[in-house]
Amino acid sequence: MWGRGSCPWGRMRRLLRAGCSHLLPWAAAQELPVTAAVASSGSSPAVSMGLPRHPARWGSSFNVPPSAEAVARPVGICSMMKLPVQASAAGLDAAFVGVPLDTGTSNRPGARFGPRQIRAESSLLRRFNGSTGAAPFDSLHVADIGDVNVNPYNLPESCRLIRGSYQHIVGSGCVPLTLGGDHTITYPILQAMAERHGPVGLVHVDAHTDTADRALGERIYHGTPFRRCVEEGLLDCGRVIQIGIRGSSYDPDPYKYCREQGFRVVPAEECWMRSLAPLMAEVRQQMRDRPVYISFDIDGLDPAYAPGTGTPEVAGLTPAQALEIIRGCRGLNIVGCDLVEVAPMYDVSGNTALLGANLLFEMLCVLPGVKTM
Numbered sequence: 001m002w003g004r005g006s007c008p009w010g011r012m013r014r015l016l017r018a019g020c021s022h023l024l025p026w027a028a029a030q031e032l033p034v035t036a037a038v039a040s041s042g043s044s045p046a047v048s049m050g051l052p053r054h055p056a057r058w059g060s061s062f063n064v065p066p067s068a069e070a071v072a073r074p075v076g077i078c079s080m081m082k083l084p085v086q087a088s089a090a091g092l093d094a095a096f097v098g099v100p101l102d103t104g105t106s107n108r109p110g111a112r113f114g115p116r117q118i119r120a121e122s123s124l125l126r127r128f129n130g131s132t133g134a135a136p137f138d139s140l141h142v143a144d145i146g147d148v149n150v151n152p153y154n155l156p157e158s159c160r161l162i163r164g165s166y167q168h169i170v171g172s173g174c175v176p177l178t179l180g181g182d183h184t185i186t187y188p189i190l191q192a193m194a195e196r197h198g199p200v201g202l203v204h205v206d207a208h209t210d211t212a213d214r215a216l217g218e219r220i221y222h223g224t225p226f227r228r229c230v231e232e233g234l235l236d237c238g239r240v241i242q243i244g245i246r247g248s249s250y251d252p253d254p255y256k257y258c259r260e261q262g263f264r265v266v267p268a269e270e271c272w273m274r275s276l277a278p279l280m281a282e283v284r285q286q287m288r289d290r291p292v293y294i295s296f297d298i299d300g301l302d303p304a305y306a307p308g309t310g311t312p313e314v315a316g317l318t319p320a321q322a323l324e325i326i327r328g329c330r331g332l333n334i335v336g337c338d339l340v341e342v343a344p345m346y347d348v349s350g351n352t353a354l355l356g357a358n359l360l361f362e363m364l365c366v367l368p369g370v371k372t373m
């Protein structure tokens with residue numbers, strides 16, 4: 001550690017340029033080494049000594065993920081992008097929220113651990129999107145508002161709990177970015193969305209249409225959310241697109257139901273070895289300026305890239321195509337997003353959750369009101 005008189009001013013100047021100016025006078029006043037000051041007064045979930053002493057603003061009037069130049073990546077409580085954790089969505093423009101539920105899965109369980117692993121991998125994410133120029137943390141008030149306290153022993157009750165939580169979130173004018181959880185959760189989320197916005201358009205990336213009617217007599221599981229949404233009038237069916245659909249089927253005409261509702265189904269075969277930018281230009285026309293929800297099932301991606309999921313199907317989308325889809329949603333009236341079905345234990349590399357974290361960041365970057373540099 002540094003004694004007085006050997007304080008590393010070059011590093012302090014770098015911190016100043018990194019937007020940490022409010023920390024340094026405090027550090028000087030406390031006669032503490034910069035490292036200790038940062039560790040004990042930085043971004044609230046990044047503190048190592050308990051309660052935050054300063055808001056996580058880093059020279060901004062917004063919440064900002066701490067720079068790894070100032071706070072080591074493994075330091076801090078594990079929130080999404082190490083953002084501050086808030087108890088509610090009050091005052092936020094957008095919020096990350098976890099829904100750790102997987103009792104709706106039909107094959108491999110484990111998506112209940114998705115939110116935690118996505119948060120863990122998200123510590124690598126940084127403040128700006130250098131590819132698109134998006135500066136979400138200079139545009140919106142964002143925080144992590146924790147998880148919905150779901151009941152894994154009771155799926156219908158969990159849906160009621162999720163709906164209630166999202167009624168509060170959207171009721172405060174906040175756009176939720178959800179860390180799933182299996183795809184069942186999108187059904188109660190869309191109930192809350194439609195209460196606020198009316199029937200919404202849907203950009204749905206998935207290997208499966210998730211429009212089954214029932215299994216073993218049950219109407220609620222991760223294969224049925226969008227049929228339930230249609231039945232309840234939650235979707236503006238002429239503005240629904242499903243991308244990446246594939247896999248074997250029990251039905252010789254597996255997309256019949258979707259087509260009958262007016263959905264546009266884009267099978268994975270139509271995406272292979274192509275840019276999806278032209279498709280997204282059509283999607284922007286289709287969605288117009290009306291409310292749109294993005295529901296991204298990680299199994300839309302090829303299991304070579306995202307093996308950590310419960311119902312993998314071969315020959316799926318690439319990560320670059322996933323970015324084209326999400327970046328192609330820029331300009332739409334996006335009212336909410338989710339990233340579901342990350343089941344981390346089937347991927348020892350962590351890549352599936354890392355992809356999930358990046359896709360959620362990309363979704364944040366295309367929300368209405370996000371400025372570009």
Ligand SMILES: [Mn+2]
Nearest residue numbers: 183206210297
């Ligand atoms: Mn799905």
